[in-house]
Amino acid sequence: MAKFRLPKLHSDFSVDCVIFGFDEGELKVLLVERNEPPYEGWIAIPGNLVYDHEDIHEAAARVLYELTGLKNIFLEQFYSFGEIDRHPQGRVITVAYYSIIKSSVNGLHPVSGYTRKAFWCPADKIPKLAFDHNQIVERALETLRHKIQYEPVGFELLPEKFTLTQLQHLYEAILEKKVDKRNFRKRILRYGLVSELKQKQKNVSHRAAAYFKFNKRRYADLKKKGFIFGIK
Amino acid sequence: MAKFRLPKLHSDFSVDCVIFGFDEGELKVLLVERNEPPYEGWIAIPGNLVYDHEDIHEAAARVLYELTGLKNIFLEQFYSFGEIDRHPQGRVITVAYYSIIKSSVNGLHPVSGYTRKAFWCPADKIPKLAFDHNQIVERALETLRHKIQYEPVGFELLPEKFTLTQLQHLYEAILEKKVDKRNFRKRILRYGLVSELKQKQKNVSHRAAAYFKFNKRRYADLKKKGFIFGIK
DNA sequence: GCAAAAGTGTTAACTTTACACCCATGT
DNA sequence: ACATGGGTGTAAAGTTAACACTTTTGC
Numbered sequence: 001m002a003k004f005r006l007p008k009l010h011s012d013f014s015v016d017c018v019i020f021g022f023d024e025g026e027l028k029v030l031l032v033e034r035n036e037p038p039y040e041g042w043i044a045i046p047g048n049l050v051y052d053h054e055d056i057h058e059a060a061a062r063v064l065y066e067l068t069g070l071k072n073i074f075l076e077q078f079y080s081f082g083e084i085d086r087h088p089q090g091r092v093i094t095v096a097y098y099s100i101i102k103s104s105v106n107g108l109h110p111v112s113g114y115t116r117k118a119f120w121c122p123a124d125k126i127p128k129l130a131f132d133h134n135q136i137v138e139r140a141l142e143t144l145r146h147k148i149q150y151e152p153v154g155f156e157l158l159p160e161k162f163t164l165t166q167l168q169h170l171y172e173a174i175l176e177k178k179v180d181k182r183n184f185r186k187r188i189l190r191y192g193l194v195s196e197l198k199q200k201q202k203n204v205s206h207r208a209a210a211y212f213k214f215n216k217r218r219y220a221d222l223k224k225k226g227f228i229f230g231i232k
Numbered sequence: 233m234a235k236f237r238l239p240k241l242h243s244d245f246s247v248d249c250v251i252f253g254f255d256e257g258e259l260k261v262l263l264v265e266r267n268e269p270p271y272e273g274w275i276a277i278p279g280n281l282v283y284d285h286e287d288i289h290e291a292a293a294r295v296l297y298e299l300t301g302l303k304n305i306f307l308e309q310f311y312s313f314g315e316i317d318r319h320p321q322g323r324v325i326t327v328a329y330y331s332i333i334k335s336s337v338n339g340l341h342p343v344s345g346y347t348r349k350a351f352w353c354p355a356d357k358i359p360k361l362a363f364d365h366n367q368i369v370e371r372a373l374e375t376l377r378h379k380i381q382y383e384p385v386g387f388e389l390l391p392e393k394f395t396l397t398q399l400q401h402l403y404e405a406i407l408e409k410k411v412d413k414r415n416f417r418k419r420i421l422r423y424g425l426v427s428e429l430k431q432k433q434k435n436v437s438h439r440a441a442a443y444f445k446f447n448k449r450r451y452a453d454l455k456k457k458g459f460i461f462g463i464k
Numbered sequence: 465g466c467a468a469a470a471g472t473g474t475t476a477a478c479t480t481t482a483c484a485c486c487c488a489t490g491t
Numbered sequence: 492a493c494a495t496g497g498g499t500g501t502a503a504a505g506t507t508a509a510c511a512c513t514t515t516t517g518c
Contacts, residue, residue, distance in 0.1 A: 050314075082282075091284060182509095205517040205518065207471075412481075412482075417498080417499085419480095437495065438497070440488070
Protein backbone atom coordinates (compact mmCIF):
# COMPACT_ATOMS: atom_id res chain seq x y z
CA MET A 1 0.00 0.00 0.00
CA ALA A 2 1.36 3.39 -0.87
CA LYS A 3 2.35 5.60 2.04
CA PHE A 4 3.08 9.29 1.70
CA ARG A 5 5.19 11.30 4.14
CA LEU A 6 3.76 14.68 3.36
CA PRO A 7 4.19 17.60 3.69
CA LYS A 8 7.98 17.50 3.70
CA LEU A 9 10.49 20.11 4.68
CA HIS A 10 13.15 19.33 2.14
CA SER A 11 13.28 17.67 -1.21
CA ASP A 12 15.72 14.97 -2.02
CA PHE A 13 15.90 15.81 -5.62
CA SER A 14 18.05 18.28 -7.37
CA VAL A 15 18.55 20.00 -10.70
CA ASP A 16 21.75 20.14 -12.70
CA CYS A 17 22.48 22.39 -15.66
CA VAL A 18 24.74 21.78 -18.63
CA ILE A 19 25.29 25.14 -20.31
CA PHE A 20 26.94 25.14 -23.72
CA GLY A 21 28.74 28.11 -25.17
CA PHE A 22 30.89 28.63 -28.23
CA ASP A 23 33.97 30.76 -28.25
CA GLU A 24 37.35 30.85 -29.97
CA GLY A 25 36.11 28.22 -32.37
CA GLU A 26 35.44 25.74 -29.59
CA LEU A 27 32.37 24.30 -27.97
CA LYS A 28 32.47 25.01 -24.24
CA VAL A 29 30.68 23.86 -21.12
CA LEU A 30 30.06 26.03 -18.07
CA LEU A 31 31.59 24.54 -14.91
CA VAL A 32 31.82 25.66 -11.29
CA GLU A 33 34.23 25.03 -8.46
CA ARG A 34 32.21 23.85 -5.46
CA ASN A 35 32.54 25.52 -2.08
CA GLU A 36 30.41 23.08 -0.07
CA PRO A 37 30.49 19.45 0.86
CA PRO A 38 30.03 16.99 -0.58
CA TYR A 39 32.79 17.28 -3.18
CA GLU A 40 33.99 20.59 -1.72
CA GLY A 41 36.68 22.03 -3.98
CA TRP A 42 35.72 19.76 -6.87
CA ILE A 43 34.74 20.90 -10.30
CA ALA A 44 31.10 20.25 -11.22
CA ILE A 45 28.27 21.47 -13.36
CA PRO A 46 25.98 23.96 -11.63
CA GLY A 47 23.34 22.10 -9.64
CA ASN A 48 21.63 22.00 -6.27
CA LEU A 49 18.60 20.76 -4.37
CA VAL A 50 15.10 21.83 -5.33
CA TYR A 51 13.05 23.58 -2.67
CA ASP A 52 9.90 21.91 -1.46
CA HIS A 53 7.35 24.11 -3.08
CA GLU A 54 9.38 25.08 -6.07
CA ASP A 55 8.74 24.16 -9.65
CA ILE A 56 11.70 22.13 -10.96
CA HIS A 57 12.09 24.33 -13.99
CA GLU A 58 12.21 27.43 -11.83
CA ALA A 59 14.61 25.65 -9.54
CA ALA A 60 16.96 25.06 -12.46
CA ALA A 61 16.89 28.77 -13.33
CA ARG A 62 17.41 29.79 -9.72
CA VAL A 63 20.27 27.38 -9.11
CA LEU A 64 22.00 28.44 -12.30
CA TYR A 65 21.72 32.06 -11.24
CA GLU A 66 22.97 31.46 -7.70
CA LEU A 67 25.94 29.43 -8.82
CA THR A 68 27.04 31.33 -11.90
CA GLY A 69 25.24 34.66 -12.07
CA LEU A 70 23.53 33.74 -15.35
CA LYS A 71 19.93 34.92 -15.71
CA ASN A 72 17.11 34.57 -18.23
CA ILE A 73 18.54 31.49 -19.85
CA PHE A 74 16.22 29.20 -21.80
CA LEU A 75 16.63 25.82 -20.12
CA GLU A 76 15.42 22.55 -21.54
CA GLN A 77 15.09 19.34 -19.56
CA PHE A 78 16.80 16.37 -21.18
CA TYR A 79 17.13 13.51 -18.70
CA SER A 80 16.83 12.48 -15.06
CA PHE A 81 19.54 10.56 -13.29
CA GLY A 82 18.63 8.33 -10.38
CA GLU A 83 21.38 5.81 -9.65
CA ILE A 84 20.94 4.98 -5.99
CA ASP A 85 24.53 5.79 -5.10
CA ARG A 86 25.05 8.83 -7.29
CA HIS A 87 25.07 11.12 -4.23
CA PRO A 88 27.38 10.26 -1.32
CA GLN A 89 24.94 11.53 1.31
CA GLY A 90 21.97 9.46 0.23
CA ARG A 91 19.40 9.07 -2.45
CA VAL A 92 19.09 12.15 -4.60
CA ILE A 93 17.48 12.03 -8.00
CA THR A 94 18.50 14.84 -10.30
CA VAL A 95 16.65 16.36 -13.20
CA ALA A 96 19.12 17.62 -15.78
CA TYR A 97 18.65 20.68 -18.00
CA TYR A 98 20.73 22.06 -20.78
CA SER A 99 20.97 25.33 -22.63
CA ILE A 100 22.98 26.82 -25.42
CA ILE A 101 24.00 30.43 -25.06
CA LYS A 102 26.31 33.08 -26.36
CA SER A 103 29.30 32.55 -24.15
CA SER A 104 30.45 36.08 -24.86
CA VAL A 105 28.22 37.00 -21.93
CA ASN A 106 30.77 37.86 -19.35
CA GLY A 107 29.90 38.43 -15.73
CA LEU A 108 30.15 34.91 -14.43
CA HIS A 109 29.82 35.77 -10.77
CA PRO A 110 28.42 33.26 -8.30
CA VAL A 111 25.70 35.01 -6.29
CA SER A 112 25.75 32.52 -3.43
CA GLY A 113 28.53 30.91 -1.42
CA TYR A 114 27.87 27.50 -2.89
CA THR A 115 30.53 27.97 -5.53
CA ARG A 116 33.91 29.68 -5.61
CA LYS A 117 33.84 30.46 -9.29
CA ALA A 118 32.23 29.65 -12.60
CA PHE A 119 34.19 29.25 -15.82
CA TRP A 120 34.03 27.94 -19.38
CA CYS A 121 35.78 24.69 -20.22
CA PRO A 122 36.31 23.26 -23.73
CA ALA A 123 33.86 20.41 -24.25
CA ASP A 124 36.63 18.03 -25.22
CA LYS A 125 38.73 18.80 -22.14
CA ILE A 126 36.27 18.26 -19.30
CA PRO A 127 38.12 17.17 -16.13
CA LYS A 128 36.87 14.56 -13.67
CA LEU A 129 33.75 16.08 -12.16
CA ALA A 130 31.85 15.67 -8.90
CA PHE A 131 29.00 13.13 -8.60
CA ASP A 132 27.99 11.55 -11.91
CA HIS A 133 28.40 14.88 -13.68
CA ASN A 134 30.69 13.53 -16.39
CA GLN A 135 27.90 11.17 -17.38
CA ILE A 136 25.40 14.03 -17.37
CA VAL A 137 27.61 16.21 -19.59
CA GLU A 138 28.17 13.29 -21.96
CA ARG A 139 24.44 12.78 -22.33
CA ALA A 140 23.85 16.51 -22.85
CA LEU A 141 26.40 16.45 -25.67
CA GLU A 142 24.54 13.58 -27.31
CA THR A 143 21.30 15.52 -26.98
CA LEU A 144 22.89 18.60 -28.52
CA ARG A 145 24.36 16.65 -31.44
CA HIS A 146 21.04 15.06 -32.06
CA LYS A 147 19.11 18.28 -31.76
CA ILE A 148 21.29 20.26 -34.12
CA GLN A 149 20.27 17.81 -36.87
CA TYR A 150 16.74 19.08 -37.03
CA GLU A 151 16.71 22.50 -35.42
CA PRO A 152 18.94 25.48 -36.17
CA VAL A 153 20.22 25.41 -32.65
CA GLY A 154 23.55 26.84 -33.66
CA PHE A 155 22.38 30.43 -33.82
CA GLU A 156 21.81 30.50 -30.08
CA LEU A 157 25.50 30.00 -29.55
CA LEU A 158 26.73 32.85 -31.70
CA PRO A 159 26.62 36.60 -31.19
CA GLU A 160 23.94 38.64 -32.95
CA LYS A 161 26.25 39.23 -35.87
CA PHE A 162 28.33 36.36 -37.12
CA THR A 163 30.08 35.27 -40.28
CA LEU A 164 29.14 32.15 -42.17
CA THR A 165 32.55 30.70 -41.43
CA GLN A 166 31.95 31.10 -37.71
CA LEU A 167 28.64 29.31 -38.10
CA GLN A 168 30.29 26.55 -40.06
CA HIS A 169 33.00 26.08 -37.44
CA LEU A 170 30.30 25.82 -34.82
CA TYR A 171 28.61 23.01 -36.69
CA GLU A 172 31.91 21.30 -37.20
CA ALA A 173 32.69 21.56 -33.48
CA ILE A 174 29.37 20.07 -32.44
CA LEU A 175 29.21 17.36 -35.08
CA GLU A 176 32.92 16.68 -34.78
CA LYS A 177 33.53 16.55 -38.51
CA LYS A 178 34.39 18.74 -41.47
CA VAL A 179 31.69 20.27 -43.64
CA ASP A 180 32.04 21.42 -47.26
CA LYS A 181 32.11 25.21 -47.33
CA ARG A 182 30.13 25.75 -50.52
CA ASN A 183 27.49 23.18 -49.76
CA PHE A 184 27.13 24.50 -46.22
CA ARG A 185 26.58 28.05 -47.42
CA LYS A 186 24.12 27.00 -50.09
CA ARG A 187 22.05 25.15 -47.56
CA ILE A 188 22.05 27.90 -44.98
CA LEU A 189 21.19 30.57 -47.54
CA ARG A 190 18.58 28.57 -49.44
CA TYR A 191 15.84 28.95 -46.87
CA GLY A 192 16.62 32.52 -45.96
CA LEU A 193 17.36 31.67 -42.35
CA VAL A 194 20.07 34.29 -42.25
CA SER A 195 20.16 37.81 -43.63
CA GLU A 196 23.33 39.47 -44.78
CA LEU A 197 24.16 42.75 -43.05
CA LYS A 198 25.89 45.62 -44.78
CA GLN A 199 28.58 45.51 -42.15
CA LYS A 200 31.82 43.62 -42.71
CA GLN A 201 34.72 42.50 -40.59
CA LYS A 202 37.44 45.09 -39.97
CA ASN A 203 41.13 44.87 -39.37
CA VAL A 204 41.46 41.29 -40.47
CA SER A 205 44.49 40.42 -42.52
CA HIS A 206 42.45 38.73 -45.20
CA ARG A 207 39.36 39.51 -47.19
CA ALA A 208 36.72 40.83 -44.78
CA ALA A 209 33.77 38.49 -44.25
CA ALA A 210 30.20 39.74 -44.35
CA TYR A 211 28.22 39.64 -41.12
CA PHE A 212 24.88 37.87 -41.03
CA LYS A 213 22.06 37.71 -38.53
CA PHE A 214 19.63 34.92 -37.77
CA ASN A 215 16.15 35.49 -39.18
CA LYS A 216 13.93 34.30 -36.32
CA ARG A 217 10.74 35.24 -38.06
CA ARG A 218 11.62 33.21 -41.10
CA TYR A 219 12.51 30.27 -38.90
CA ALA A 220 9.18 30.41 -37.06
CA ASP A 221 7.34 30.42 -40.41
CA LEU A 222 9.25 27.45 -41.75
CA LYS A 223 8.88 25.52 -38.52
CA LYS A 224 5.11 25.84 -38.66
CA LYS A 225 5.22 24.15 -42.04
CA GLY A 226 7.16 21.26 -40.54
CA PHE A 227 10.45 21.82 -42.26
CA ILE A 228 13.59 20.15 -41.04
CA PHE A 229 16.93 21.89 -40.89
CA GLY A 230 19.64 19.30 -41.17
CA ILE A 231 23.38 19.45 -41.74
CA LYS A 232 24.86 16.05 -42.37
CA MET B 233 23.61 26.01 2.94
CA ALA B 234 22.48 22.64 1.70
CA LYS B 235 20.93 20.32 4.28
CA PHE B 236 20.26 16.66 3.62
CA ARG B 237 17.69 14.59 5.51
CA LEU B 238 19.23 11.21 4.90
CA PRO B 239 18.70 8.31 5.02
CA LYS B 240 14.97 8.41 4.28
CA LEU B 241 12.32 5.79 4.61
CA HIS B 242 10.24 6.69 1.60
CA SER B 243 10.82 8.48 -1.63
CA ASP B 244 8.57 11.18 -2.84
CA PHE B 245 9.13 10.43 -6.43
CA SER B 246 7.40 8.02 -8.67
CA VAL B 247 7.63 6.40 -12.06
CA ASP B 248 4.92 6.34 -14.69
CA CYS B 249 4.83 4.19 -17.81
CA VAL B 250 3.26 4.91 -21.16
CA ILE B 251 3.07 1.59 -23.01
CA PHE B 252 2.18 1.71 -26.69
CA GLY B 253 0.71 -1.21 -28.57
CA PHE B 254 -0.75 -1.62 -32.03
CA ASP B 255 -3.77 -3.74 -32.76
CA GLU B 256 -6.71 -3.75 -35.14
CA GLY B 257 -4.98 -1.06 -37.15
CA GLU B 258 -4.92 1.32 -34.22
CA LEU B 259 -2.24 2.72 -31.96
CA LYS B 260 -3.13 1.88 -28.35
CA VAL B 261 -2.02 2.93 -24.90
CA LEU B 262 -2.06 0.67 -21.85
CA LEU B 263 -4.22 2.06 -19.05
CA VAL B 264 -5.20 0.85 -15.59
CA GLU B 265 -8.16 1.38 -13.30
CA ARG B 266 -6.81 2.47 -9.93
CA ASN B 267 -7.84 0.70 -6.73
CA GLU B 268 -6.19 3.08 -4.27
CA PRO B 269 -6.50 6.67 -3.25
CA PRO B 270 -5.73 9.17 -4.50
CA TYR B 271 -7.85 8.96 -7.62
CA GLU B 272 -9.33 5.61 -6.55
CA GLY B 273 -11.52 4.27 -9.34
CA TRP B 274 -9.96 6.61 -11.91
CA ILE B 275 -8.28 5.57 -15.10
CA ALA B 276 -4.53 6.24 -15.22
CA ILE B 277 -1.30 5.06 -16.75
CA PRO B 278 0.58 2.52 -14.64
CA GLY B 279 2.73 4.30 -12.08
CA ASN B 280 3.69 4.30 -8.44
CA LEU B 281 6.25 5.47 -5.91
CA VAL B 282 9.88 4.41 -6.14
CA TYR B 283 11.33 2.57 -3.15
CA ASP B 284 14.13 4.20 -1.29
CA HIS B 285 16.98 2.05 -2.39
CA GLU B 286 15.63 1.17 -5.76
CA ASP B 287 17.01 2.19 -9.11
CA ILE B 288 14.39 4.25 -10.94
CA HIS B 289 14.66 2.16 -14.06
CA GLU B 290 14.10 -1.01 -12.07
CA ALA B 291 11.25 0.71 -10.28
CA ALA B 292 9.57 1.39 -13.60
CA ALA B 293 9.83 -2.29 -14.55
CA ARG B 294 8.55 -3.41 -11.16
CA VAL B 295 5.62 -1.00 -11.09
CA LEU B 296 4.62 -1.95 -14.60
CA TYR B 297 4.67 -5.61 -13.62
CA GLU B 298 2.70 -5.12 -10.41
CA LEU B 299 0.03 -3.03 -12.06
CA THR B 300 -0.40 -4.84 -15.36
CA GLY B 301 1.41 -8.18 -15.25
CA LEU B 302 3.78 -7.14 -18.06
CA LYS B 303 7.37 -8.33 -17.69
CA ASN B 304 10.65 -7.94 -19.55
CA ILE B 305 9.58 -4.80 -21.35
CA PHE B 306 12.25 -2.45 -22.69
CA LEU B 307 11.49 0.87 -21.03
CA GLU B 308 12.98 4.18 -22.07
CA GLN B 309 12.88 7.33 -19.98
CA PHE B 310 11.53 10.35 -21.83
CA TYR B 311 10.68 13.14 -19.40
CA SER B 312 10.20 14.06 -15.75
CA PHE B 313 7.19 15.94 -14.51
CA GLY B 314 7.46 18.08 -11.42
CA GLU B 315 4.61 20.58 -11.22
CA ILE B 316 4.27 21.31 -7.52
CA ASP B 317 0.57 20.47 -7.42
CA ARG B 318 0.53 17.49 -9.74
CA HIS B 319 -0.12 15.10 -6.84
CA PRO B 320 -2.99 15.88 -4.44
CA GLN B 321 -1.15 14.52 -1.41
CA GLY B 322 1.97 16.59 -1.77
CA ARG B 323 5.06 17.09 -3.84
CA VAL B 324 5.80 14.08 -5.98
CA ILE B 325 8.09 14.29 -8.97
CA THR B 326 7.58 11.55 -11.50
CA VAL B 327 10.00 10.13 -14.01
CA ALA B 328 8.11 8.95 -17.08
CA TYR B 329 9.07 5.96 -19.22
CA TYR B 330 7.63 4.65 -22.43
CA SER B 331 7.77 1.47 -24.38
CA ILE B 332 6.38 0.04 -27.57
CA ILE B 333 5.32 -3.57 -27.54
CA LYS B 334 3.33 -6.18 -29.36
CA SER B 335 -0.07 -5.68 -27.83
CA SER B 336 -1.06 -9.16 -28.87
CA VAL B 337 0.51 -10.17 -25.57
CA ASN B 338 -2.52 -11.12 -23.61
CA GLY B 339 -2.32 -11.79 -19.93
CA LEU B 340 -2.90 -8.31 -18.61
CA HIS B 341 -3.33 -9.28 -14.97
CA PRO B 342 -2.49 -6.88 -12.21
CA VAL B 343 -0.26 -8.68 -9.73
CA SER B 344 -0.92 -6.28 -6.85
CA GLY B 345 -4.05 -4.75 -5.40
CA TYR B 346 -3.10 -1.27 -6.62
CA THR B 347 -5.16 -1.66 -9.77
CA ARG B 348 -8.44 -3.36 -10.60
CA LYS B 349 -7.60 -4.03 -14.20
CA ALA B 350 -5.31 -3.12 -17.08
CA PHE B 351 -6.56 -2.60 -20.63
CA TRP B 352 -5.66 -1.18 -24.02
CA CYS B 353 -7.20 2.10 -25.12
CA PRO B 354 -6.99 3.64 -28.61
CA ALA B 355 -4.47 6.49 -28.52
CA ASP B 356 -6.98 8.91 -30.00
CA LYS B 357 -9.68 8.07 -27.43
CA ILE B 358 -7.87 8.50 -24.14
CA PRO B 359 -10.34 9.52 -21.41
CA LYS B 360 -9.66 12.03 -18.66
CA LEU B 361 -6.94 10.45 -16.57
CA ALA B 362 -5.77 10.75 -12.97
CA PHE B 363 -3.07 13.26 -12.00
CA ASP B 364 -1.37 14.92 -14.98
CA HIS B 365 -1.38 11.67 -16.90
CA ASN B 366 -3.05 13.11 -19.97
CA GLN B 367 -0.12 15.48 -20.29
CA ILE B 368 2.33 12.61 -19.84
CA VAL B 369 0.63 10.51 -22.53
CA GLU B 370 0.61 13.51 -24.87
CA ARG B 371 4.30 14.00 -24.43
CA ALA B 372 5.00 10.30 -24.93
CA LEU B 373 3.11 10.46 -28.22
CA GLU B 374 5.25 13.35 -29.36
CA THR B 375 8.35 11.39 -28.42
CA LEU B 376 7.14 8.35 -30.34
CA ARG B 377 6.31 10.39 -33.45
CA HIS B 378 9.68 11.99 -33.30
CA LYS B 379 11.52 8.75 -32.70
CA ILE B 380 9.87 6.84 -35.53
CA GLN B 381 11.42 9.35 -37.93
CA TYR B 382 14.90 8.08 -37.41
CA GLU B 383 14.61 4.61 -35.92
CA PRO B 384 12.61 1.66 -37.19
CA VAL B 385 10.62 1.63 -34.01
CA GLY B 386 7.56 0.27 -35.73
CA PHE B 387 8.71 -3.32 -35.75
CA GLU B 388 8.50 -3.49 -31.98
CA LEU B 389 4.77 -2.99 -32.21
CA LEU B 390 4.02 -5.77 -34.65
CA PRO B 391 4.00 -9.54 -34.23
CA GLU B 392 7.02 -11.53 -35.44
CA LYS B 393 5.36 -12.03 -38.79
CA PHE B 394 3.60 -9.13 -40.38
CA THR B 395 2.53 -7.93 -43.81
CA LEU B 396 3.86 -4.75 -45.36
CA THR B 397 0.37 -3.31 -45.30
CA GLN B 398 0.19 -3.81 -41.54
CA LEU B 399 3.51 -2.05 -41.19
CA GLN B 400 2.30 0.77 -43.39
CA HIS B 401 -0.89 1.19 -41.37
CA LEU B 402 1.21 1.36 -38.25
CA TYR B 403 3.27 4.20 -39.64
CA GLU B 404 0.13 5.96 -40.77
CA ALA B 405 -1.40 5.59 -37.31
CA ILE B 406 1.62 7.02 -35.56
CA LEU B 407 2.34 9.80 -38.03
CA GLU B 408 -1.35 10.52 -38.51
CA LYS B 409 -1.13 10.75 -42.27
CA LYS B 410 -1.37 8.66 -45.41
CA VAL B 411 1.71 7.17 -47.01
CA ASP B 412 2.09 6.09 -50.65
CA LYS B 413 2.01 2.29 -50.84
CA ARG B 414 4.60 1.84 -53.55
CA ASN B 415 7.03 4.36 -52.19
CA PHE B 416 6.65 2.98 -48.69
CA ARG B 417 7.44 -0.56 -49.84
CA LYS B 418 10.40 0.55 -51.92
CA ARG B 419 11.90 2.33 -48.97
CA ILE B 420 11.38 -0.48 -46.51
CA LEU B 421 12.75 -3.08 -48.91
CA ARG B 422 15.67 -1.05 -50.16
CA TYR B 423 17.83 -1.51 -47.09
CA GLY B 424 16.90 -5.10 -46.48
CA LEU B 425 15.42 -4.36 -43.07
CA VAL B 426 12.73 -6.96 -43.61
CA SER B 427 12.95 -10.43 -45.09
CA GLU B 428 10.09 -12.05 -46.91
CA LEU B 429 8.92 -15.36 -45.49
CA LYS B 430 7.58 -18.19 -47.60
CA GLN B 431 4.39 -18.12 -45.61
CA LYS B 432 1.34 -16.19 -46.79
CA GLN B 433 -1.93 -15.10 -45.28
CA LYS B 434 -4.72 -17.71 -45.32
CA ASN B 435 -8.47 -17.46 -45.49
CA VAL B 436 -8.55 -13.86 -46.52
CA SER B 437 -11.08 -12.89 -49.14
CA HIS B 438 -8.52 -11.19 -51.32
CA ARG B 439 -5.08 -11.97 -52.61
CA ALA B 440 -2.99 -13.34 -49.75
CA ALA B 441 -0.26 -11.02 -48.54
CA ALA B 442 3.26 -12.28 -47.92
CA TYR B 443 4.52 -12.26 -44.35
CA PHE B 444 7.77 -10.53 -43.52
CA LYS B 445 10.02 -10.48 -40.51
CA PHE B 446 12.24 -7.72 -39.18
CA ASN B 447 15.91 -8.28 -39.83
CA LYS B 448 17.51 -7.21 -36.56
CA ARG B 449 21.01 -8.12 -37.63
CA ARG B 450 20.77 -5.98 -40.72
CA TYR B 451 19.44 -3.09 -38.66
CA ALA B 452 22.32 -3.34 -36.19
CA ASP B 453 24.81 -3.29 -39.08
CA LEU B 454 23.22 -0.26 -40.69
CA LYS B 455 22.93 1.58 -37.41
CA LYS B 456 26.65 1.21 -36.79
CA LYS B 457 27.24 2.99 -40.07
CA GLY B 458 25.05 5.87 -38.91
CA PHE B 459 22.17 5.40 -41.29
CA ILE B 460 18.83 7.05 -40.69
CA PHE B 461 15.54 5.34 -41.28
CA GLY B 462 12.96 7.97 -42.03
CA ILE B 463 9.44 7.84 -43.38
CA LYS B 464 8.14 11.27 -44.31
C1' DG C 465 53.93 40.26 -53.33
C1' DC C 466 52.54 36.95 -50.15
C1' DA C 467 49.77 34.77 -46.65
C1' DA C 468 45.06 33.97 -45.08
C1' DA C 469 40.51 33.39 -45.24
C1' DA C 470 36.25 34.87 -48.17
C1' DG C 471 33.47 33.96 -51.69
C1' DT C 472 31.51 31.63 -55.70
C1' DG C 473 28.93 27.28 -59.73
C1' DT C 474 28.60 23.13 -62.13
C1' DT C 475 27.88 18.44 -62.77
C1' DA C 476 26.82 13.67 -61.75
C1' DA C 477 24.70 10.56 -58.55
C1' DC C 478 21.13 9.77 -55.88
C1' DT C 479 16.56 10.36 -53.66
C1' DT C 480 11.94 11.58 -53.63
C1' DT C 481 7.44 12.04 -55.40
C1' DA C 482 3.45 11.26 -58.09
C1' DC C 483 0.81 8.25 -60.25
C1' DA C 484 -2.71 3.50 -62.22
C1' DC C 485 -3.36 -0.95 -63.35
C1' DC C 486 -3.44 -6.08 -62.96
C1' DC C 487 -3.43 -10.08 -59.54
C1' DA C 488 -5.11 -13.59 -56.26
C1' DT C 489 -8.58 -15.03 -53.18
C1' DG C 490 -13.25 -15.86 -50.96
C1' DT C 491 -18.04 -15.32 -51.46
C1' DA D 492 -18.50 -12.22 -61.55
C1' DC D 493 -17.52 -9.12 -58.15
C1' DA D 494 -15.46 -7.11 -54.10
C1' DT D 495 -11.30 -6.70 -51.53
C1' DG D 496 -6.87 -5.65 -50.65
C1' DG D 497 -1.96 -7.25 -52.69
C1' DG D 498 1.49 -6.28 -55.53
C1' DT D 499 4.24 -3.85 -59.08
C1' DG D 500 7.48 0.40 -62.38
C1' DT D 501 8.62 4.65 -64.38
C1' DA D 502 9.69 9.33 -65.23
C1' DA D 503 10.29 14.08 -63.63
C1' DA D 504 11.73 16.98 -59.96
C1' DG D 505 14.50 17.84 -56.41
C1' DT D 506 18.47 17.11 -53.39
C1' DT D 507 23.06 15.99 -52.20
C1' DA D 508 28.03 15.53 -52.85
C1' DA D 509 32.25 16.35 -54.86
C1' DC D 510 35.27 19.49 -56.38
C1' DA D 511 39.15 24.44 -57.42
C1' DC D 512 39.92 28.85 -58.41
C1' DT D 513 39.59 34.06 -57.83
C1' DT D 514 39.02 37.97 -54.49
C1' DT D 515 40.10 40.98 -50.75
C1' DT D 516 42.80 42.53 -47.03
C1' DG D 517 46.85 43.50 -43.91
C1' DC D 518 51.48 43.12 -43.40
